[in-house]
Amino acid sequence: MSTQDLHHLSIAALAAQIRNHQTSATEVAQHFLARAKARQALGAFLAVDEGVTLAQAKAQDAAIAAGTAGPLAGVPIGHKDVFVTRDFPTTASSRMLAGYRSPFDATVVTRLAEAGCVTLGKLSCDEFAMGNGNESAAIAPVGMDAPAPVRNPWDPGRVPGGSSGGSAAAVAARMVAAATGTDTGGSIRQPASFCGITGIKPTYGRASRYGMIAYASSLDQAGPMARSAQDCALLLSVMCGPDVQRDSTSLDIPAENFTRQLDADIEGLRIGVPAEFFADGLADDVRSAVDAALKEYEKLGAKLVPVQLPRTQLSVPAYYIISPAEASSNLSRFDGVRYGHRTAHPADLQELYKKSRSEGFGDEVQRRIMIGAYVLSEGYYDAYYLQAQKIRRLIANDFQAAFQQCDVIAGPVAPSVAWQLGDKADPLSSYLADVFTLPASLAGLPAMSLPVGTGAGGLPVGLQLIGNYLQEARLLNLAHRFQQATDFHLPSPSDI
Amino acid sequence: MALTSQDIDRIANLARLELSPEKSERMRTQLNDFFGMVAQMQAVDTSGIEPLTHPVAVLQDVQLRLQGDVVTETNQREAYLRNAPAAEQGLFLVPKVIE
Numbered sequence: 001m002s003t004q005d006l007h008h009l010s011i012a013a014l015a016a017q018i019r020n021h022q023t024s025a026t027e028v029a030q031h032f033l034a035r036a037k038a039r040q041a042l043g044a045f046l047a048v049d050e051g052v053t054l055a056q057a058k059a060q061d062a063a064i065a066a067g068t069a070g071p072l073a074g075v076p077i078g079h080k081d082v083f084v085t086r087d088f089p090t091t092a093s094s095r096m097l098a099g100y101r102s103p104f105d106a107t108v109v110t111r112l113a114e115a116g117c118v119t120l121g122k123l124s125c126d127e128f129a130m131g132n133g134n135e136s137a138a139i140a141p142v143g144m145d146a147p148a149p150v151r152n153p154w155d156p157g158r159v160p161g162g163s164s165g166g167s168a169a170a171v172a173a174r175m176v177a178a179a180t181g182t183d184t185g186g187s188i189r190q191p192a193s194f195c196g197i198t199g200i201k202p203t204y205g206r207a208s209r210y211g212m213i214a215y216a217s218s219l220d221q222a223g224p225m226a227r228s229a230q231d232c233a234l235l236l237s238v239m240c241g242p243d244v245q246r247d248s249t250s251l252d253i254p255a256e257n258f259t260r261q262l263d264a265d266i267e268g269l270r271i272g273v274p275a276e277f278f279a280d281g282l283a284d285d286v287r288s289a290v291d292a293a294l295k296e297y298e299k300l301g302a303k304l305v306p307v308q309l310p311r312t313q314l315s316v317p318a319y320y321i322i323s324p325a326e327a328s329s330n331l332s333r334f335d336g337v338r339y340g341h342r343t344a345h346p347a348d349l350q351e352l353y354k355k356s357r358s359e360g361f362g363d364e365v366q367r368r369i370m371i372g373a374y375v376l377s378e379g380y381y382d383a384y385y386l387q388a389q390k391i392r393r394l395i396a397n398d399f400q401a402a403f404q405q406c407d408v409i410a411g412p413v414a415p416s417v418a419w420q421l422g423d424k425a426d427p428l429s430s431y432l433a434d435v436f437t438l439p440a441s442l443a444g445l446p447a448m449s450l451p452v453g454t455g456a457g458g459l460p461v462g463l464q465l466i467g468n469y470l471q472e473a474r475l476l477n478l479a480h481r482f483q484q485a486t487d488f489h490l491p492s493p494s495d496i
Numbered sequence: 497m498a499l500t501s502q503d504i505d506r507i508a509n510l511a512r513l514e515l516s517p518e519k520s521e522r523m524r525t526q527l528n529d530f531f532g533m534v535a536q537m538q539a540v541d542t543s544g545i546e547p548l549t550h551p552v553a554v555l556q557d558v559q560l561r562l563q564g565d566v567v568t569e570t571n572q573r574e575a576y577l578r579n580a581p582a583a584e585q586g587l588f589l590v591p592k593v594i595e
Contacts, residue, residue, distance in 0.1 A: 103578075244561060251552065317534040317537045346591050349590055349593055367527070369511045369513065370504075370507050370508065374527075389548055390546070390548075393547065396554045469554075
């Protein structure tokens with residue numbers, strides 16, 4: 001195999017070639033760094049450091065020679081810029097954290113590094129992971145001198161989705177073999193869908209939140225984004241596992257090998273199809289692609305079963321009360337004193353806080369902090385926050401009722417394909433576009449997106465699979481079987 | 497019940513944000529649109545429903561763990577101060593608080 005094609009290899013194949021000395025971690029790192037550099041116009045990277053990356057690659061080559069290499073030795077990965085890293089700056093795409101250097105690595109970053117992954121750099125996202133178009137990024141991408149949105153490799157006039165938009169674009173454009181993402185209300189699944197890649201959000205608590213800059217702590221969850229279910233399974237196996245000393249909500253459940261049932265038979269498996277996910281508002285092109293995918297599953301032996309998720313619409317207000325409430329609390333740590341932006345010449349302490357925060361945070365972050373501060377304030381807590389938490393339980397209960405009738409739930413990830421840059425400038429219209437990803441987030445269920453076709457303009461459409469708690473292996477099995485039978489996950493954007 | 501500009505001022509103060517008059521007015525419109533959408537929540541009967549704080553509590557009894565009251569971290573003062581916008585003699589600097 002010529003080095004020209006390294007970026008088309010699966011993670012398993014790439015790791016095998018490195019291990020068998022057909023190529024080296026260093027050669028692979030150089031290849032991907034060159035690809036990333038040639039595609040800077042997409043705005044996916046916020047930080048690269050060739051010296052650091054090549055040193056990590058060299059260490060992996062040495063580990064292979066010494067026989068101590070991990071299962072993913074030499075696999076090049078990008079990290080969403082909400083994972084703190086010692087060797088690269090971490091900004092959460094916010095002016096507030098421009099130039100911030102973490103004294104430690106996030107647990108997920110450490111685990112992937114221990115498995116042998118080589119870090120190619122940090123990837124753009126919506127500011128503090130609040131958004132679904134990656135348009136609120138406030139840090140200049142590598143190669144640019146002003147902040148810019150990430151562009152969708154399939155159509156640079158469109159958004160890549162968000163908030164893990166840099167991760168999705170970098171994987172789709174083959175600038176990395178894989179990327180980390182975080183999903184609070186759909187931030188792995190929706191950009192995966194918009195960029196034609198595969199991404200999974202595990203059960204809440206599976207992957208450590210230690211070192212993940214907090215947005216909404218009861219919802220935030222890390223997961224892998226890559227080109228296939230098999231690639232995601234390899235990464236997820238490394239990323240998950242208890243971290244009980246450092247993350248108070250980490251599930252004390254042993255790590256799993258999520259590749260173990262990829263090839264399992266799906267004959268007779270019941271796929272629940274919620275009517276609420278196919279109501280008015282779902283674009284025709286997305287509907288056709290998702291319907292065709294469900295038919296493909298029938299061909300593979302699965303049975304389609306109608307189920308109800310009657311409170312799907314309510315997930316929007318519930319989520320957009322709970323997550324800003326938690327965000328307003330989490331982001332109160334940015335005070336201009338210990339780290340982050342500090343205003344020049346404050347007259348007193350109050351002015352230091354207010355001006356530092358107003359200058360450091362972008363509009364969407366300020367909006368969510370305002371919503372959160374209001375719904376938690378005296379006299380409004382019960383009507384908003386508590387009511388939203390009760391509806392959250394009803395939504396979680398609805399899923400348990402549905403799982404009485406089916407093994408997995410399937411539907412669209414988003415109501416439309418990727419939209420034009422600037423099209424969702426109105427915050428409310430952007431919030432409503434999250435309606436299909438929010439229910440699983442509120443319930444803390446594992447969910448994923450896999451590419452199942454194209455819609456208008458040849459833009460990718462993803463299918464969402466939602467499983468019951470701890471059923472990640474089942475989701476990956478279903479996605480893998482689909483990808484064995486079809487090739488929707490294989491094409492790369494033209495010019496890429 | 498729509499939010500007034502006084503409400504926006506009060507919330508901004510709670511959130512320690514300073515909004516320009518134009519920004520404050522835009523915020524008021526956007527928040528009122530937002531709470532208009534949220535109103536559908538109020539019609540839901542949730543009497544007797546326990547709020548869900550940890551999602552996996554639906555699956556199993558989840559108890560937030562307490563750590564032992566022991567020192568586990570080494571002193572990393574220098575590493576942490578490196579990110580401080582203003583520090584001196586190992587301390588974070590703030591504007592004068594007491595006259």
